[in-house]
Amino acid sequence: MRFEIVIGLETHAQLSTSSKIFSSASTAFGAPPNTQASAVDIALPGVLPVLNRGAVERAIRFGLAVGGTINRRSVFARKNYFYPDLPKGYQISQYETPVVSGGSVTIVTDTGEKSVRLVRAHLEEDAGKSVHEGLPPELGDVSGIDLNRAGMPLLEIVTEPDMRSAAEAIAYAKTLHALVTWIGICDGDMQEGNFRCDANVSVRRPGEPLGTRCEIKNLNSFRFLAQAIEYEARRQIELIEDGGRVEQETRLYDPDRDETRSMRSKEDAQDYRYFPDPDLPTLVIDDAWIARVRDAMPELPDALRARLVQAYGLTPYDAEQLTLSRALVDYYEAVTQALEARDAAAYKLAANWVLGEFSAARNRADVAIEHAKVSPRALAGLLRRIADHTISGKIAKDVFDTMWSGEGSGDDAADAIIERRGLRQISDTSAIEALVNDVLAKNAAMVEEYRAGKDKAVNALVGQVMKASKGKANPTQVNEILRRVLASGK
Amino acid sequence: MSFSSDDIARLARLARIRLDAVETNDVREKLDAIFSLIDALQAIDTAGVAPMAHAQDVMLPLRDDIVTREDCRARFQAQAPEVADGLYIVPRVVE
Incomplete structure (x- = not known):
């Protein structure tokens, strides 16, 4: 029995603000390491985050564009985990009450139109970057940390598990990419990592409840997204057919080997212990603000x-x-x-x-x-x-x-x-007739084949006439005239 | 709610703190006490009451989207244990 693939996507769109989400450091790409990391971004003790109005405005724009609900009150939460590129020990994100709830994106594939439902879109900060290569060798086994990316404003956009093929996932990702660049909230440069997708993939036999999903991280091209989904679905189907069970885990796609592999072991299963960030009171968005954003929206x-x-x-x-x-x-x-x-x-x-x-x-x-x-x-x-x-x-x-x-x-x-x-098409009947007669005279064998009932010989003769005219004869006329001359039995 | 030693060990690992047996017991007793307060709160019927994220009902102040921070790398990195090529150097991390 055939399996059905079930896909949900989480997309991180980097918002096109000039300054970071909680600090006034620049978001410009390509600066030397740590030159755009402020005291807030590197988490010096005693500093406080102040939310960027531009980031909220872009989230509202997105919510309106997808027909979602702009929550009048939303809450920032701390997502706790330890990693050197996250100096605070937590990422500021939104958990129970995101800035946007619901909405949908309409995709078009070979099989027609389909609406992909969104669960939510929430604001959060990016983490810094770990560098493992090109470091001075005398330092030994170390990593370098660049915190320029720490505090970059992100909108994480989460779908319901509504997609059923890699083609649908690609169509969604492309449509979403077009939308966020269209409404000017993200510049969409995938090479710079400004638009990256995580895919939740599971398989099931049609009609059955959802299977156990695996999350594939950081797919930064449409091609890798498709390849990763196809590989992962195949892996899960083979596992089940061999009597195994899919474990819920995070996997990383390796484009060089075209495979996904486990990223975190089960005992490290993430437990982020979210709680409302005491540094950030409730974000309140009033109707007047939403109306102003709506009035400034381009045609979608x-x-x-x-x-x-x-x-x-x-x-x-x-x-x-x-x-x-x-x-x-x-x-x-x-x-x-x-x-x-x-x-x-x-x-x-x-x-x-x-x-x-x-x-x-x-x-x-x-x-x-x-x-x-x-x-x-x-x-x-x-x-x-x-x-x-x-x-x-x-x-x-x-x-x-x-x-x-x-x-x-x-x-x-x-x-x-x-x-x-001198490329003007030859539409002069007598000129084409001359070409036709010339070609027929030189290709007696083909003419015989045609007479013997091989209708396809005409195509070869048309080709000869087109060639003789250097491609300039009107093909429709050549066809007509050729058939007429042949039929006249000349 | 009462915590087991395994619960405490797991929380300690998530928080990257090391606890010996005596400390584990101490932390467990404190957490049990805290959670008995939470149990009391859980017992209250809050149907129809909007969840409260903050004790103070103040609006989040917003900042205009303007870059005002200059490069402070040299000052910040003067305090770092190890830096190279503008990067903070840490023990190797690989996924």
């Missing part, structure tokens, strides 16, 4: 997706792909604004190009959309020439690459390149 991806489907006739999938970043949607809409044709076919063509050639070129060049080599108006100029059959889609890709490489700029770059290189 969900609403925008619905608008793209409605206004442009796009598929939910294309709309989803476009709304993975605000800049990409803005680019797409600028292209559509510059198009002459305002119909579903033109909008679909534009979406294909923005998500296809344009995104591929941008990824290859690794440049921001704002700095792309082909402007929306220039791309619209190219699409116009595909729509009016001046060039084929295939030639258009060459023209696009030429535009991207910087040859010809301005809104009419495509027209200039088409003219200069």
Whole structure:
């Protein structure tokens, strides 16, 4: 009997404030070790944390974006554990009453739309960083501690165990990533660790209660998230099929070996002994503050997706792909604004190009959309020439690459390149007939095959004609004319 | 509620403190006394009463999101037992 995979995700989004959550030290990335660690961050005795208004404001923004409840009163708690990168001996987090409760995120996968329910989102501080490599060897077996990251503001976002495959988990992580960057609460840089996921994975036979889960820590890329979930589910299924039992534990994914392994032994099972932090009274958020944040919210991806489907006739999938970043949607809409044709076919063509050639070129060049080599108006100029059959889609890709490489700029770059290189599509019937007759004369064997009933020979002949025209003949016309000439039995 | 010696040993380990047999007994007696107070509190019917996180009902003061702290590394690290390359050096920790 098949197993069902059950996944819940916990995501740490680093909030995009200038200063830390409880101190006024800078959050800038890449500073020399410990130069951005204040007395509060290194936990000198007698210091007190003071909460950053900007962090709370971002949490409210998130809560509103996911349709959650902004708790008017929430409580900071101490999560107690010992580790050298946590000098206080506890992390300030939220436990029983987080700043946001509930809400949901809508994901789109091959199998359709699905709502992933959120349990909560809470504010907490990050810990410092332990360094094990590159230390002076004469120091021996030691670790170095960098507390620049200590006190970085985090929003931990926790889902219900609503996902049933690695694909759904990825879709959720990408949608959440798009959302937090969209509403400007997190810059989303995964390499810098600003958006990292822990996955709770369990397996069960459909209809059974939830199985024992394992938590896989610190997955900082979408690819590793998928690989870790797939490996872990396989491990658990094999364990159960061999008559074993899954132990609840924390595991670490090793991308080099593509496996997860146990991080903490059972006797160290975490007991954080949470209690309300006496240094921080109750956080009170009033209706006026929430209203101010709501008024300043941008159009959200969900609403925008619905608008793209409605206004442009796009598929939910294309709309989803476009709304993975605000800049990409803005680019797409600028292209559509510059198009002459305002119909579903033109909008679909534009979406294909923005998500296809344009995104591929941008990824290859690794440049921001704002700095792309082909402007929306220039791309619209190219699409116009595909729509009016001046060039084929295939030639258009060459023209696009030429535009991207910087040859010809301005809104009419495509027209200039088409003219200069003589790429205009051959739609002249007599010219195509001449090419067809020439190809038929040279390929008597293929013609015989066709006559003998092998219809597929036509495709090879079309290919020959296209080649003879250097790709410039209108393929639809070539097909028609070829069939007509062959049928006439000439 | 009464604590066993194992409970005390576990709490001591979580708190990273070392207790000998006499101390363990002493701590156990004190914790038992504290928990008898908690038992008394538990007996009160609190249905419909909002949980209280703090003894004082004051609002949490907030700070504007402005960086004002300058780099104090040299001063802080002057007090550290061992530093190298700007890092605090501690006995090796590996997960």
